[in-house]
Each structure stands twice: as structure tokens, then as C-alpha cells.
Amino acid sequence: MICLANNRKTDYTIVISASASPSISHAAHELKRFLEEITGARYNIALDCDLSPKAEEIIIGDNSHFRALDCGIDIESLGDEGLHIKTVGKTIVIAGSDKRGAMYGVYQLLDEFLGCKWLTEDCSVIPKRSNLCLGDIDFRFIPPLEFRDPYMLGYNDPDFYARNRCNASGRLTRAMGGSVKYARFVHSLDEIIPRDLQETHPEYFALRYDEKGENPKRVTGYVQPCLTNPEVLEIAKKNTRKILEQNPDCHIISVSQNDNQTFCQCDKCREIDEYEGSHAGTLLYFVNAIAEDIEKDFPDVAVDTLAYQYTRRPPKHVVPRKNVIVRLCSIECCFGHPLESCSLSGTEGGQASFTSDLVGWSKISNRLHIWDYTANFAHSLQPFPDFLVLQPNIQYFVRHGVTGIFEEGENSPREYGELNPLRQYVLAKLLWDPDLDYDLLVDEFLNGYFKGAAPSIRRFYDLMHSLVTEDVHVHIYDSPRQPYLSKEFLDESEKIFDQAEKTADDDLILRRVQKLRLSIRYVRACITPMEDPGRAAYVESLIADVRSHGITAYCEWQTAEHTEPRLREGKI
Numbered sequence: 001m002i003c004l005a006n007n008r009k010t011d012y013t014i015v016i017s018a019s020a021s022p023s024i025s026h027a028a029h030e031l032k033r034f035l036e037e038i039t040g041a042r043y044n045i046a047l048d049c050d051l052s053p054k055a056e057e058i059i060i061g062d063n064s065h066f067r068a069l070d071c072g073i074d075i076e077s078l079g080d081e082g083l084h085i086k087t088v089g090k091t092i093v094i095a096g097s098d099k100r101g102a103m104y105g106v107y108q109l110l111d112e113f114l115g116c117k118w119l120t121e122d123c124s125v126i127p128k129r130s131n132l133c134l135g136d137i138d139f140r141f142i143p144p145l146e147f148r149d150p151y152m153l154g155y156n157d158p159d160f161y162a163r164n165r166c167n168a169s170g171r172l173t174r175a176m177g178g179s180v181k182y183a184r185f186v187h188s189l190d191e192i193i194p195r196d197l198q199e200t201h202p203e204y205f206a207l208r209y210d211e212k213g214e215n216p217k218r219v220t221g222y223v224q225p226c227l228t229n230p231e232v233l234e235i236a237k238k239n240t241r242k243i244l245e246q247n248p249d250c251h252i253i254s255v256s257q258n259d260n261q262t263f264c265q266c267d268k269c270r271e272i273d274e275y276e277g278s279h280a281g282t283l284l285y286f287v288n289a290i291a292e293d294i295e296k297d298f299p300d301v302a303v304d305t306l307a308y309q310y311t312r313r314p315p316k317h318v319v320p321r322k323n324v325i326v327r328l329c330s331i332e333c334c335f336g337h338p339l340e341s342c343s344l345s346g347t348e349g350g351q352a353s354f355t356s357d358l359v360g361w362s363k364i365s366n367r368l369h370i371w372d373y374t375a376n377f378a379h380s381l382q383p384f385p386d387f388l389v390l391q392p393n394i395q396y397f398v399r400h401g402v403t404g405i406f407e408e409g410e411n412s413p414r415e416y417g418e419l420n421p422l423r424q425y426v427l428a429k430l431l432w433d434p435d436l437d438y439d440l441l442v443d444e445f446l447n448g449y450f451k452g453a454a455p456s457i458r459r460f461y462d463l464m465h466s467l468v469t470e471d472v473h474v475h476i477y478d479s480p481r482q483p484y485l486s487k488e489f490l491d492e493s494e495k496i497f498d499q500a501e502k503t504a505d506d507d508l509i510l511r512r513v514q515k516l517r518l519s520i521r522y523v524r525a526c527i528t529p530m531e532d533p534g535r536a537a538y539v540e541s542l543i544a545d546v547r548s549h550g551i552t553a554y555c556e557w558q559t560a561e562h563t564e565p566r567l568r569e570g571k572i
Contacts, residue, residue: 002090005039005132011056017063018047021098024061026175027106034110039132055090061102082142085109100177104165117444118164120421121157125448143432147180147369147404150427153411164428183243183250187259192239193225193232204232206264224258227286228268237293244298255287256306263310276315283311284318291321314360322366329371330354336385336474338392344473362401369404370397374423377556378477380410381417381522385464385474394434405431415550417518453513456500460493480526493520515549530570539568
């Protein structure tokens with residue numbers, strides 16, 4: 001038994017190298033901060049060169065005390081992000097790389113073994129124990145995913161990301177281990193092949209036929225370039241190099257299709273796509289050529305592209321180069337049922353074809369990432385019952401060799417309604433370790449965030465997911481008039497929220513409950529007939545409360561100021 005604190009006093013010292021990296025130094029201060037918050041004791045941080053080894057030490061990373069202990073841990077085998085926590089007598093060793101691994105080991109100790117939970121950027125659960133003891137530990141873990149991002153535009157606090165061991169926020173400082181940095185992230189061909197070339201070189205852009213397959217012509221505006229034009233490729237190589245030179249610290253550069261389906265139908269493009277059985281054919285030949293061009297001068301940079309909509313199906317012959325990442329997008333799927341068990345099928349969309357495409361890409365890709373979706377982008381406030389697919393889908397991706405996941409959530413600039421704080425928390429935890437106890441994650445969040453109202457919010461959570469039966473599917477643009485959002489569901493939810501408000505501990509918890517309740521009120525406002533005499537006042541009350549909670553958008557594309565008139569007029 002290791003006694004880290006006894007009656008608010010401690011004999012332990014945190015030991016780091018005199019040449020510790022910024023992340024190990026930061027980790028030591030984080031450990032000191034939270035141990036002191038837990039126990040009330042005072043912990044000192046010492047450099048390895050300033051004291052002789054003793055039993056009562058918490059050793060972070062590689063240093064002379066770690067090496068003298070000879071505890072059988074091979075730090076190199078852990079890679080950049082793996083960790084090994086081990087007790088050796090009274091000494092605690094937290095081993096990992098000086099990039100992120102040792103820092104993640106500190107957070108793992110605080111989280112799994114000491115009970116610290118960082119639920120949101122402004123809500124944490126830190127236990128209080130004046131006497132703090134631990135049993136023997138020998139815990140080794142390497143995360144299965146190299147890229148982990150539970151993205152929500154307004155919820156990207158760097159402390160939340162670092163403490164929950166997510167590595168893809170641009171706000172992560174060097175002291176927090178830095179992040180996996182992109183150059184241009186997505187839909188980048190519009191910059192790599194600038195559309196201002198359309199006037200002088202229309203042949204650089206898509207040739208399209210009309211609906212009858214006749215009258216071919218070059219199109220303008222926001223379209224795809226012609227990927228088989230050799231001059232286009234040379235321009236793309238030049239501009240890709242220019243972007244990399246401007247972003248010397250990036251790890252990945254996006255060379256990915258624009259966000260439309262106006263692909264080129266010229267003879268050369270059609271020939272390749274027909275041979276490959278997919279429009280991904282022309283794209284991958286193009287991306288491979290750029291990846292080959294930069295490989296020598298930028299050996300540590302990968303080229304990312306999308307398998308998205310018309311390029312989702314894998315090609316029959318061409319394969320991605322070793323320095324190419326393919327990001328497969330699940331935009332067409334049902335998000336109410338796990339990928340493996342959903343009955344929805346289709347030749348171009350749906351689960352059946354997506355899983356087939358996933359298997360196909362996994363067989364030919366060295367690094368396969370997923371772009372997944374975790375919000376209703378047309379109606380951000382309304383209930384989105386996707387929680388029961390989060391874990392099985394992440395596990396399914398990992399089993400098929402996926403090495404990175406971007407979970408695209410709400411894109412509003414700051415505040416969101418619905419259960420988005422819970423969603424981001426469980427995603428962060430599952431991206432780190434897909435096999436955690438899911439119900440435990442949900443309950444620890446609800447208990448910490450909603451406190452006395454948590455049982456009622458859990459009832460609402462369960463009621464929401466009871467709507468998703470075998471033949472009810474959930475998509476990311478579902479309207480409030482979906483049959484599963486029935487009046488009976490709304491009425492039962494109102495009763496639950498009445499009880500939740502009564503059991504709220506204080507004004508902060510009450511406000512959180514009322515903010516979540518907006519999701520039910522929004523649906524009711526949308527489906528209530530215009531002739532209902534109470535509708536106008538109900539809608540105005542909803543709008544006022546949405547504003548009072550700082551929510552500035554009801555959907556991805558428009559501000560609240562654009563949506564509110566349509567809500568009043570019953571046009572949503």
C-alpha cells in the first residue's frame with residue numbers, strides 16, 4: 001500500500017529531469033495541482049539532479065531516478081503517446097515519451113486511479129481525501145488511434161483536450177504536448193487550384209454533360225478541377241509546396257475535393273473512373289502524384305484526402321501511397337443504429353454500402369481515418385439520439401484498422417443546447433480507449449454535471465433513445481417533424497424536466513437543466529400548428545430563453561437572427 005497523503009500531509013516528491021520537455025514540466029505541475037486539491041497536502045517538484053533517490057517519489061518520464069530504479073519499462077516501445085504506470089515499492093513511476101506519453105500517464109493516474117474527471121471546460125469532479133492510499137499498479141496502455149478529435153467549434157478548450165487525452169485541437173500548446181496539426185484541414189482544392197484561373201484556363205476545371213448526357217461544357221464557380229490535366233497537377237504540386245513552406249510545423253496537409261459533386265466528366269477522367277469503378281480513381285492518382293512529389297523534401301508530412309460522397313467507394317486498382325491518409329466520411333449513414341446492425345441499406349448511401357466501403361479502404365490503406373458526424377446540422381437544438389452508436393461504431397472502426405477519427409459535432413461559434421457537453425465527454429474518453437464502460441461514462445458525467453437532477457436527466461436520456469426502434473432511423477438533417485419526435489414523447493419529457501428543475505441543487509444546475517429543456521421546447525414550437533392560439537407567445541418565450549443561454553444559431557449555416565423569423569412564421 002502506498003500512502004500519498006496522511007491527514008493532509010505527504011512525504012512524496014514529484015521528480016522530473018533537469019532537461020524535462022515542456023509537456024513533462026507541465027504534467028508535473030498538473031499532478032501537483034490536483035494532488036493538492038484532492039488531499040490538501042503540499043507536494044514539491046524536484047529536478048533529478050537536485051536530490052538523491054528515495055522511496056517516496058513520483059517519477060515522471062525518463063530521468064536519472066527512473067534509470068536507477070531499473071523497473072523494466074521500455075519507454076521507447078510506448079511510442080509518442082503510450083504510457084506505463086508502475087509502482088516499485090513505495091515509488092510511483094509514470095513512464096512515457098517526452099512528447100505526450102508521460103503527460104498522458106499523469107492524467108491517466110489522476111483519472112482512472114484517483115477519480116479526477118474533467119467533464120467540460122468549466123465543470124470538473126475532483127475528489128477530496130485527506131488520506132490518500134493506492135494499491136500496487138502495473139498499467140500499460142497505447143492508444144489505438146493516432147488522431148483523436150471530439151470536435152465542437154465552441155467547445156475546444158485546450159485543458160479539456162489535454163486532460164482527456166485528445167490530440168487534435170489547434171489550441172493545444174507545446175506544454176500540453178502540442179497537437180496533430182493540419183494545413184488547410186479539408187476541401188482544399190479550391191485554394192490549391194484557385195478558381196480565379198477559370199477565366200483564362202477553363203480547361204483546368206470540370207467538364208460536365210447535361211441531364212441527357214449531351215452538350216458538354218466547362219463549368220465555373222465552386223466546382224472541382226479537372227484532375228487529369230497535367231498542368232493542373234503541376235500547379236497543385238507548386239501550391240502544395242507553398243502551403244507546406246508556410247506551415248513548417250504541420251504534420252498533415254489536406255489535398256481534398258471541394259464540397260460539391262461537380263466532378264469532371266472529360267474523356268480522360270471518365271476513362272480512369274470507369275477503370276477504377278469509382279470517382280476516387282482520378283482523385284487518388286492526383287493525390288498520389290502530389291504525395292510522391294513532396295515525400296523527399298517533407299518526409300514527416302502526410303497528404304490527406306477524402307473518401308466522401310462521390311469518392312466514397314474505394315478504387316479497384318490504384319492504392320494510396322504510404323504517405324497518404326484517406327479520410328472516409330459517414331455523412332449518408334443512419335446515426336440511430338450501430339453500423340454493424342442497422343437494417344438501412346442502399347447502393348450509394350446507408351450502412352450496408354458504407355461498411356463495404358470501409359472494409360475496402362481498410363484493405364488498401366496504410367493510414368485510414370474516419371470523418372464521422374455527431375449532430376443534427378439542420379436543427380441543432382432538437383434531440384439527436386445517437387449516443388448508443390458512439391461506442392460500437394468507434395470499436396468497429398478500430399477493428400477495421402482505422403487509425404484516426406474526427407467526430408464533427410456542432411459548428412455554432414460558442415454555446416449549444418441538447419446533450420452536447422455529454423456527447424463530447426464520452427467521445428473524448430472513447431477515442432482514447434474505445435473499450436471503457438460506456439454506461440459508467442454517461443452516469444459519471446450526468447452525476448457531476450447535473451448533480452441532484454441527474455436521475456431525471458438519465459430518464460430523459462433513456463426515453464430519447466427508446467424512440468429509436470429497428471425501423472426508425474436517425475440522420476444528420478432530420479426535421480422536427482420526424483415521426484419519432486411525437487407529442488407523446490414531448491409530453492413525457494416535459495414531466496421529466498419538471499422533476500429535474502425541482503431537484504436542481506442550485507441556480508447553476510437549474511440553468512443547465514433549463515438549457516437542455518430547450519431541445520424539447522424547440523421541437524414543440526416547430527410542430528405546433530400556426531392556428532394554435534398559444535403558439536406565438538410560446539415561440540417568443542423560446543426565442544428569449546435561447547438568447548438568454550447565449551445560443552447564437554439553430555443550425556449550421558445561419559445565425560439565430562436568420563432562423564427566428566422562419567420559426568415565428570412556422571416555416572421550419
